[in-house]
Amino acid sequence: MINRELSSRLAAGRDRRVTQLAEAAARWGGHVPEDPGITELADLLETAAADIPAPPGGPDDPGHPVKALLDTAVESLRAAARLGGLLPAVTLWHLQRAIDQEHTAHQQHTVPAQRQGRAR
Template structure:
């Protein structure tokens, strides 16, 4: 019974992380399918990272590349090690979600907007 409860909790956590990662991918301009897989999210974030060309975007590009690496690791693990897969998904979310939205100005009205990527 304990293993069943743990499995259900891990599955629920995975589902929540996939939803949050889908939101992060959408913020970066990706068109997320209705029921995305981890590999699809990795491909979409990889595409977003490829569009960041200027040197001012190198930090964002590096963070997205790390997020993609964590998503690819989670995809390779599949369901073999659920707790480790969740760790990779959380790392991917941390790398992609807190980054500023590339379409939103980060300054107050009336101040010059920073150069976008």
């Protein structure tokens, strides 16, 4: 009984996080399918990271925090995809980490844009 309840909670948590990540991918301009898989979401965020303009120091400048955050989110998604349903709690942790990294990247990406808009 306890295992079934725990499994249900983990599955619900996974579904919520996949929905959040689908919304995040859409915010970055991705065309999210109706029922996306974790790998598809990783691909969409990877494309978003690749589309971020190069920093003033050049494309190899390691100091581009938004791209680095999205890259970390993609790594977490790929780890979750590799785990599949084998370790639901660990998969959930990777999904939450991806959400946290994307959220921080989105905040850092939109705040400078808002400042630029006011400076004009």
